[in-house]
Amino acid sequence: xxxxxxxGAIKAGIPIFIGYFPAAVAFGILAKTTGVSLVEAFLFSAVxxxxxxxxxxxxxxxxxxxxTGIILTTLLVNFRHFLMSAYLSTRIKEKLKKYYLVLAFGVxxxxxSVLSFTKGPLTKGFVFALQMSAYSGWxxxxxxxxxxxxxxxxxxxxxMGVALYSLLLAILMPELKISRLSLFLALSSGLLNWLLxxxxxxxxxxxxxxxxxxxxxxxxxxxxxxxxxEPLDG
Amino acid sequence: xxxxxxxxILGMAAVTYGPRLLPFLFLGNTxxxxxxxxxxxCIPVAxxxxxxxxxxxxxxxxxxxxxxxxxxxxxxxxFFKGGIIVPVLGSVGIAYLALAGLx
Numbered sequence: 001x002x003x004x005x006x007x008g009a010i011k012a013g014i015p016i017f018i019g020y021f022p023a024a025v026a027f028g029i030l031a032k033t034t035g036v037s038l039v040e041a042f043l044f045s046a047v048x049x050x051x052x053x054x055x056x057x058x059x060x061x062x063x064x065x066x067x068t069g070i071i072l073t074t075l076l077v078n079f080r081h082f083l084m085s086a087y088l089s090t091r092i093k094e095k096l097k098k099y100y101l102v103l104a105f106g107v108x109x110x111x112x113s114v115l116s117f118t119k120g121p122l123t124k125g126f127v128f129a130l131q132m133s134a135y136s137g138w139x140x141x142x143x144x145x146x147x148x149x150x151x152x153x154x155x156x157x158x159x160m161g162v163a164l165y166s167l168l169l170a171i172l173m174p175e176l177k178i179s180r181l182s183l184f185l186a187l188s189s190g191l192l193n194w195l196l197x198x199x200x201x202x203x204x205x206x207x208x209x210x211x212x213x214x215x216x217x218x219x220x221x222x223x224x225x226x227x228x229x230e231p232l233d234g
Numbered sequence: 235x236x237x238x239x240x241x242x243i244l245g246m247a248a249v250t251y252g253p254r255l256l257p258f259l260f261l262g263n264t265x266x267x268x269x270x271x272x273x274x275x276c277i278p279v280a281x282x283x284x285x286x287x288x289x290x291x292x293x294x295x296x297x298x299x300x301x302x303x304x305x306x307x308x309x310x311x312x313f314f315k316g317g318i319i320v321p322v323l324g325s326v327g328i329a330y331l332a333l334a335g336l337x
Contacts, residue, residue, distance in 0.1 A: 015318035040243065057242075074245075074249050075253075086277070155330060159326050162305065165289065166308040169321070175279065186279045188283070189282075219275075220275075
Protein backbone atom coordinates (compact mmCIF):
# COMPACT_ATOMS: atom_id res chain seq x y z
CA UNK A 1 0.00 0.00 0.00
CA UNK A 2 1.28 3.48 -0.89
CA UNK A 3 2.16 5.85 1.92
CA UNK A 4 -0.16 8.49 0.50
CA UNK A 5 -2.99 5.98 0.41
CA UNK A 6 -2.54 5.20 4.11
CA UNK A 7 -2.47 8.88 5.00
CA GLY A 8 -5.63 9.50 3.01
CA ALA A 9 -7.36 6.56 4.67
CA ILE A 10 -6.37 7.71 8.15
CA LYS A 11 -7.59 11.22 7.40
CA ALA A 12 -10.93 9.82 6.28
CA GLY A 13 -10.95 7.23 9.06
CA ILE A 14 -10.59 9.50 12.09
CA PRO A 15 -14.05 11.08 11.74
CA ILE A 16 -15.60 7.62 11.38
CA PHE A 17 -13.81 6.46 14.49
CA ILE A 18 -15.08 9.55 16.34
CA GLY A 19 -18.63 8.92 15.15
CA TYR A 20 -18.58 5.19 15.90
CA PHE A 21 -16.92 5.18 19.26
CA PRO A 22 -19.72 6.93 21.23
CA ALA A 23 -22.43 4.92 19.46
CA ALA A 24 -20.58 1.74 20.41
CA VAL A 25 -20.22 2.98 23.98
CA ALA A 26 -24.02 3.27 24.05
CA PHE A 27 -24.28 -0.28 22.72
CA GLY A 28 -21.89 -1.57 25.40
CA ILE A 29 -23.89 0.12 28.15
CA LEU A 30 -27.18 -1.23 26.82
CA ALA A 31 -25.72 -4.73 26.39
CA LYS A 32 -24.71 -4.74 30.03
CA THR A 33 -28.10 -3.54 31.24
CA THR A 34 -29.79 -6.19 29.05
CA GLY A 35 -27.78 -8.88 30.83
CA VAL A 36 -25.46 -9.87 27.98
CA SER A 37 -22.00 -11.07 29.04
CA LEU A 38 -18.86 -9.08 28.20
CA VAL A 39 -17.64 -11.74 25.75
CA GLU A 40 -21.02 -11.81 24.01
CA ALA A 41 -21.19 -8.03 23.76
CA PHE A 42 -17.70 -8.08 22.26
CA LEU A 43 -18.70 -10.79 19.78
CA PHE A 44 -21.81 -8.87 18.72
CA SER A 45 -19.64 -5.96 17.65
CA ALA A 46 -16.65 -7.97 16.42
CA VAL A 47 -18.53 -10.58 14.38
CA UNK A 48 -21.80 -8.93 13.33
CA UNK A 49 -20.45 -5.35 13.01
CA UNK A 50 -23.77 -3.70 12.19
CA UNK A 51 -24.86 -0.86 14.43
CA UNK A 52 -28.61 -0.55 14.17
CA UNK A 53 -29.36 -4.27 14.08
CA UNK A 54 -27.26 -4.87 17.22
CA UNK A 55 -29.39 -2.37 19.15
CA UNK A 56 -32.55 -3.93 17.76
CA UNK A 57 -31.30 -7.39 18.75
CA UNK A 58 -30.84 -6.24 22.35
CA UNK A 59 -34.36 -4.82 22.40
CA UNK A 60 -35.79 -8.05 21.00
CA UNK A 61 -33.79 -10.14 23.49
CA UNK A 62 -35.26 -8.05 26.27
CA UNK A 63 -38.76 -8.73 24.96
CA UNK A 64 -37.97 -12.45 25.02
CA UNK A 65 -37.94 -13.09 21.27
CA UNK A 66 -36.14 -16.28 20.19
CA UNK A 67 -33.03 -16.44 17.97
CA THR A 68 -34.90 -17.25 14.75
CA GLY A 69 -37.04 -14.13 14.96
CA ILE A 70 -34.06 -11.96 15.80
CA ILE A 71 -31.97 -13.38 12.94
CA LEU A 72 -34.83 -12.80 10.47
CA THR A 73 -35.24 -9.25 11.72
CA THR A 74 -31.49 -8.73 11.30
CA LEU A 75 -31.68 -9.96 7.73
CA LEU A 76 -34.46 -7.48 6.96
CA VAL A 77 -32.78 -4.60 8.78
CA ASN A 78 -29.40 -5.13 7.13
CA PHE A 79 -30.62 -5.90 3.65
CA ARG A 80 -30.08 -2.26 2.70
CA HIS A 81 -26.35 -3.09 2.63
CA PHE A 82 -27.09 -5.23 -0.42
CA LEU A 83 -27.89 -2.03 -2.31
CA MET A 84 -24.88 -0.24 -0.84
CA SER A 85 -22.55 -3.08 -1.89
CA ALA A 86 -24.12 -3.01 -5.34
CA TYR A 87 -23.12 0.65 -5.60
CA LEU A 88 -19.64 0.07 -4.18
CA SER A 89 -18.99 -2.84 -6.53
CA THR A 90 -19.08 -0.29 -9.37
CA ARG A 91 -16.42 1.82 -7.63
CA ILE A 92 -14.02 -0.81 -6.23
CA LYS A 93 -12.42 -2.66 -9.09
CA GLU A 94 -10.52 -5.71 -7.98
CA LYS A 95 -9.56 -8.65 -10.16
CA LEU A 96 -9.18 -11.09 -7.29
CA LYS A 97 -12.44 -12.06 -5.66
CA LYS A 98 -10.74 -13.01 -2.40
CA TYR A 99 -10.34 -9.31 -1.58
CA TYR A 100 -14.08 -8.83 -1.88
CA LEU A 101 -14.55 -11.42 0.86
CA VAL A 102 -12.73 -9.12 3.26
CA LEU A 103 -13.99 -5.75 2.02
CA ALA A 104 -17.65 -6.84 2.03
CA PHE A 105 -17.53 -7.45 5.77
CA GLY A 106 -16.95 -3.76 6.45
CA VAL A 107 -19.78 -2.29 4.35
CA UNK A 108 -21.59 -0.30 7.03
CA UNK A 109 -23.80 2.77 6.51
CA UNK A 110 -21.04 5.19 7.43
CA UNK A 111 -18.18 3.46 5.62
CA UNK A 112 -20.39 3.29 2.55
CA SER A 113 -21.23 6.99 2.90
CA VAL A 114 -17.60 8.09 3.15
CA LEU A 115 -16.56 5.87 0.25
CA SER A 116 -19.43 7.19 -1.89
CA PHE A 117 -18.14 10.72 -1.60
CA THR A 118 -14.44 9.91 -1.95
CA LYS A 119 -13.31 11.17 -5.34
CA GLY A 120 -11.49 8.95 -7.76
CA PRO A 121 -11.01 5.20 -7.85
CA LEU A 122 -11.24 3.28 -4.59
CA THR A 123 -8.22 1.05 -3.98
CA LYS A 124 -8.50 -1.99 -1.73
CA GLY A 125 -5.85 -0.54 0.60
CA PHE A 126 -7.79 2.67 1.13
CA VAL A 127 -11.09 0.87 1.66
CA PHE A 128 -9.57 -1.62 4.06
CA ALA A 129 -7.78 1.04 6.14
CA LEU A 130 -11.01 3.04 6.37
CA GLN A 131 -12.95 -0.03 7.44
CA MET A 132 -10.36 -0.87 10.08
CA SER A 133 -10.72 2.57 11.65
CA ALA A 134 -14.49 2.09 11.78
CA TYR A 135 -14.12 -1.45 13.11
CA SER A 136 -11.62 -0.51 15.81
CA GLY A 137 -13.85 2.37 16.96
CA TRP A 138 -16.88 0.10 17.07
CA UNK A 139 -15.23 -2.78 18.95
CA UNK A 140 -13.21 -0.66 21.39
CA UNK A 141 -16.23 1.56 22.07
CA UNK A 142 -18.33 -1.50 22.86
CA UNK A 143 -15.78 -2.71 25.42
CA UNK A 144 -15.38 0.76 26.96
CA UNK A 145 -19.13 1.18 27.25
CA UNK A 146 -19.57 -2.22 28.84
CA UNK A 147 -16.73 -1.79 31.33
CA UNK A 148 -16.85 1.94 32.05
CA UNK A 149 -20.41 2.91 31.14
CA UNK A 150 -21.49 2.98 34.76
CA UNK A 151 -19.05 5.78 35.48
CA UNK A 152 -20.24 8.00 32.65
CA UNK A 153 -22.78 10.78 33.27
CA UNK A 154 -26.10 9.89 31.65
CA UNK A 155 -26.34 13.23 29.88
CA UNK A 156 -22.99 12.65 28.17
CA UNK A 157 -23.90 9.22 26.84
CA UNK A 158 -27.29 10.56 25.71
CA UNK A 159 -25.79 13.51 23.88
CA MET A 160 -23.53 11.12 21.96
CA GLY A 161 -26.65 9.72 20.30
CA VAL A 162 -26.48 12.55 17.79
CA ALA A 163 -22.93 11.68 16.64
CA LEU A 164 -23.79 9.16 13.91
CA TYR A 165 -26.49 11.37 12.38
CA SER A 166 -24.16 14.32 12.47
CA LEU A 167 -21.48 12.21 10.80
CA LEU A 168 -23.84 11.27 7.97
CA LEU A 169 -24.94 14.88 7.45
CA ALA A 170 -21.34 16.14 7.46
CA ILE A 171 -20.40 13.53 4.85
CA LEU A 172 -23.32 14.55 2.64
CA MET A 173 -22.91 18.33 3.04
CA PRO A 174 -20.36 19.03 0.25
CA GLU A 175 -22.58 17.17 -2.23
CA LEU A 176 -25.70 19.05 -1.12
CA LYS A 177 -23.88 22.34 -1.62
CA ILE A 178 -23.07 21.73 -5.27
CA SER A 179 -26.13 19.79 -6.42
CA ARG A 180 -29.70 20.90 -5.97
CA LEU A 181 -30.83 17.56 -7.36
CA SER A 182 -28.97 15.75 -4.58
CA LEU A 183 -30.52 18.03 -1.98
CA PHE A 184 -33.95 17.31 -3.44
CA LEU A 185 -33.34 13.55 -3.53
CA ALA A 186 -31.95 13.37 0.00
CA LEU A 187 -34.83 15.38 1.45
CA SER A 188 -37.42 13.40 -0.52
CA SER A 189 -35.89 10.17 0.68
CA GLY A 190 -35.98 11.33 4.31
CA LEU A 191 -39.58 12.55 4.04
CA LEU A 192 -40.69 9.34 2.33
CA ASN A 193 -39.00 7.34 5.08
CA TRP A 194 -40.74 9.46 7.70
CA LEU A 195 -44.09 8.82 6.04
CA LEU A 196 -43.44 5.07 5.78
CA UNK A 197 -42.35 4.84 9.41
CA UNK A 198 -45.44 6.81 10.42
CA UNK A 199 -47.77 4.54 8.44
CA UNK A 200 -45.91 1.59 9.97
CA UNK A 201 -46.95 -1.23 7.64
CA UNK A 202 -43.49 -2.42 6.55
CA UNK A 203 -41.29 -4.76 8.62
CA UNK A 204 -38.54 -3.00 10.57
CA UNK A 205 -35.74 -1.80 8.32
CA UNK A 206 -37.63 -2.07 5.06
CA UNK A 207 -38.76 1.52 4.84
CA UNK A 208 -35.14 2.54 4.16
CA UNK A 209 -34.88 -0.06 1.39
CA UNK A 210 -38.11 1.18 -0.22
CA UNK A 211 -36.79 4.75 0.01
CA UNK A 212 -33.49 3.84 -1.65
CA UNK A 213 -35.25 1.97 -4.46
CA UNK A 214 -37.87 4.65 -5.12
CA UNK A 215 -35.66 7.71 -4.76
CA UNK A 216 -32.65 6.30 -6.60
CA UNK A 217 -34.97 5.25 -9.45
CA UNK A 218 -36.45 8.77 -9.55
CA UNK A 219 -32.93 10.21 -9.45
CA UNK A 220 -31.83 7.94 -12.29
CA UNK A 221 -34.82 8.98 -14.39
CA UNK A 222 -34.04 12.66 -13.77
CA UNK A 223 -30.32 12.31 -14.54
CA UNK A 224 -30.91 10.27 -17.69
CA UNK A 225 -33.25 12.97 -19.00
CA UNK A 226 -30.96 15.80 -17.94
CA UNK A 227 -27.44 14.35 -18.06
CA UNK A 228 -25.79 17.56 -16.81
CA UNK A 229 -27.50 17.16 -13.43
CA GLU A 230 -25.78 13.92 -12.51
CA PRO A 231 -25.51 13.94 -8.71
CA LEU A 232 -22.25 12.05 -8.36
CA ASP A 233 -19.30 11.57 -10.63
CA GLY A 234 -17.51 9.01 -8.50
CA UNK B 235 -28.86 -13.68 30.44
CA UNK B 236 -28.62 -17.45 30.98
CA UNK B 237 -29.02 -18.53 27.37
CA UNK B 238 -25.97 -19.01 25.23
CA UNK B 239 -26.06 -16.20 22.69
CA UNK B 240 -23.24 -17.47 20.45
CA UNK B 241 -25.56 -19.24 17.92
CA UNK B 242 -27.67 -16.07 17.72
CA ILE B 243 -24.59 -13.92 17.12
CA LEU B 244 -23.27 -16.23 14.41
CA GLY B 245 -26.67 -16.31 12.72
CA MET B 246 -26.89 -12.53 12.77
CA ALA B 247 -23.35 -12.32 11.39
CA ALA B 248 -24.24 -14.65 8.50
CA VAL B 249 -27.38 -12.77 7.42
CA THR B 250 -25.50 -9.46 7.68
CA TYR B 251 -22.43 -10.58 5.73
CA GLY B 252 -24.35 -12.35 2.94
CA PRO B 253 -26.16 -9.32 1.52
CA ARG B 254 -22.98 -7.26 1.87
CA LEU B 255 -20.98 -9.79 -0.16
CA LEU B 256 -23.33 -10.98 -2.93
CA PRO B 257 -23.28 -7.84 -5.12
CA PHE B 258 -19.47 -7.88 -5.21
CA LEU B 259 -19.45 -11.46 -6.43
CA PHE B 260 -22.09 -10.89 -9.09
CA LEU B 261 -21.47 -7.34 -10.24
CA GLY B 262 -17.69 -7.21 -9.63
CA ASN B 263 -16.30 -7.09 -13.16
CA THR B 264 -19.35 -6.97 -15.37
CA UNK B 265 -20.27 -4.07 -17.64
CA UNK B 266 -23.27 -2.29 -16.11
CA UNK B 267 -25.92 -0.79 -18.45
CA UNK B 268 -26.25 3.00 -18.31
CA UNK B 269 -29.70 3.21 -16.66
CA UNK B 270 -28.66 0.75 -13.93
CA UNK B 271 -25.48 2.74 -13.37
CA UNK B 272 -27.49 5.97 -13.04
CA UNK B 273 -29.66 4.20 -10.47
CA UNK B 274 -26.66 2.94 -8.51
CA UNK B 275 -25.11 6.41 -8.51
CA CYS B 276 -28.18 7.84 -6.80
CA ILE B 277 -28.10 5.27 -4.00
CA PRO B 278 -25.75 7.19 -1.64
CA VAL B 279 -27.86 10.35 -1.54
CA ALA B 280 -31.11 8.41 -1.19
CA UNK B 281 -29.67 6.15 1.51
CA UNK B 282 -28.18 8.93 3.65
CA UNK B 283 -31.39 10.98 3.48
CA UNK B 284 -33.43 8.04 4.78
CA UNK B 285 -30.80 7.12 7.36
CA UNK B 286 -30.99 10.61 8.89
CA UNK B 287 -34.75 11.28 8.71
CA UNK B 288 -36.68 10.52 10.84
CA UNK B 289 -34.14 8.65 13.04
CA UNK B 290 -32.49 11.86 14.18
CA UNK B 291 -35.75 12.91 15.83
CA UNK B 292 -35.24 10.16 18.43
CA UNK B 293 -31.44 10.44 18.72
CA UNK B 294 -31.82 12.11 22.13
CA UNK B 295 -35.12 10.55 23.26
CA UNK B 296 -35.58 12.65 26.38
CA UNK B 297 -35.33 15.88 24.44
CA UNK B 298 -35.44 15.66 20.62
CA UNK B 299 -34.60 19.36 20.34
CA UNK B 300 -31.08 18.66 21.68
CA UNK B 301 -30.23 16.44 18.70
CA UNK B 302 -31.87 18.89 16.30
CA UNK B 303 -29.82 21.78 17.68
CA UNK B 304 -26.68 19.68 17.27
CA UNK B 305 -27.66 18.85 13.68
CA UNK B 306 -28.29 22.54 13.05
CA UNK B 307 -24.70 23.24 14.04
CA UNK B 308 -23.46 20.45 11.74
CA UNK B 309 -25.47 21.84 8.83
CA UNK B 310 -24.32 25.45 9.29
CA UNK B 311 -20.67 24.64 10.04
CA UNK B 312 -20.57 22.01 7.31
CA PHE B 313 -22.07 24.43 4.80
CA PHE B 314 -19.63 27.26 5.45
CA LYS B 315 -16.46 25.46 6.55
CA GLY B 316 -16.90 21.78 5.68
CA GLY B 317 -14.94 19.00 7.33
CA ILE B 318 -16.28 16.25 9.55
CA ILE B 319 -14.55 16.18 12.92
CA VAL B 320 -15.59 19.66 14.06
CA PRO B 321 -19.22 19.26 12.90
CA VAL B 322 -19.52 15.88 14.64
CA LEU B 323 -17.86 16.83 17.95
CA GLY B 324 -19.60 20.21 17.91
CA SER B 325 -23.01 18.61 17.50
CA VAL B 326 -22.35 16.31 20.47
CA GLY B 327 -21.20 19.31 22.53
CA ILE B 328 -24.29 21.32 21.66
CA ALA B 329 -26.61 18.39 22.39
CA TYR B 330 -24.83 18.01 25.73
CA LEU B 331 -25.28 21.69 26.58
CA ALA B 332 -28.94 21.54 25.59
CA LEU B 333 -29.56 18.45 27.72
CA ALA B 334 -27.62 19.83 30.66
CA GLY B 335 -29.05 23.34 30.51
CA LEU B 336 -32.65 22.77 29.52
CA UNK B 337 -33.33 19.16 30.51
